[in-house]
Amino acid sequence: MFAFHESLARVDLAFTDRHGGESTGPWSALNLAAGNGDDPDTVERNLHLAVQALGGDPRRTHLARQVHGRDVHVVNGDAAPAVPPPEADAMVTAEPGAVLVVRVADCVPIVLADDRAGVVGVVHAGRLGVVADVATAAVDAMRSLGAGDxxxxxxxxxxxxxxxxPEDMRAAVAQEVPPTWSTTSWDTPALDLAAGVASQLEASGVLVHDLADDLxxxxxxxxxxxFSYRRQGERSGRLGALVHVRG
Ligand SMILES: [Zn+2]
Structure with missing residues (x-):
């Protein structure tokens, strides 16, 4: 269910893996997004399972239609999640009980939290999101809600x-965000998007924990x-990053 799960004083956060859901085939088993050929009702049940495992309320789960942009959706009050979901690649909230979820397959999922202030966020950062610096936009939005550390x-x-x-793509991205420059294990141009977002978060004063340091x-x-879009293509399942301030 969870590749990583941590409970702080007020905040629960988790990253899912592909185990513990009801999807079959290429989406087996805990696929958290529809639109890739999987059955929407099964995806909905998978989302419920993941949110319940976090300790959250599935009816208060906020999703976004992710578009590789810089917009941050702020969840205010205890209103029901918007249908259809807002276009955004980051969501933040200070509302206890609101569960925030972004979905990824190869892009970088980020959870942000000021446990003391009770302000949290999630970010989906792919190549375009790293160049747009959506991570910093999310941190700024959290600070507007009262987040400090x-x-x-x-x-x-x-x-x-x-x-x-491609070589020219590596050059263009690394020109904007130098830590992204990388090389594959077979010695061709590559990008280190996680290093890019880590540098952006650290520049905003965020203390960063990269799961790759341990796992x-x-x-x-x-x-x-x-799940992996590069490995599985259009029918790839989606992993999730989840966070809430306990209600
Ligand atoms: Zn790898």
Whole structure:
């Protein structure tokens, strides 16, 4: 169910793996997004299972339609989640009980939390999101809600030794965000998107914990545990990053 799960004084956060859901085939088993051919009702049940495992209320689960942009959706009050979900690649809230979820397959999932202030956020950062610096936009939005000391967790994603890109793409991204420059294990141009977001978060004063420091969390290499767009293509399942301030 969870590749990583941590409970702080007021905040629960987690990154899912592919185990413990009801999907079959390429989406087996805990696929958290529809639109890739999986059955929407099954995806909905999988989301419920993941949110309940976090200790959250499935009816208060906020999703976003992710578009590789810089917009941050702020969840205010205890209103029901918007249908259809807002276009955003980050969500933040100070509302106890509101569960925030972003979905990824190879892109970088980030959870942000100021446990003391009770302000949290989630971010989906792919190549375009790193260039747009959506991570910093999310931190800024949290500070507007009263966050001070923000911690950041970077979850399972394509690693810097696998995420191959054309030479000109590596050059263009690394010109904007230098720590992203990387090389594959087979010696071709690559991007280290996690290093990019870590540098952006640290520049905003965020204390960063990258799961890759402790676990092997490459989505491309980890077929048994993770979904991967690069490995599975259009029918790839989606992993989730979840957070809430306990209600
Ligand atoms: Zn890898």
């Amino acid at each position: 923000v911690r950041g967790w970077i979850g399972p994603r394509a690693c810097e030794r696998c995420y191959e890109v 092997h969390v490459c989505t491309i290499e980890g077929e048994d545990d993770y």
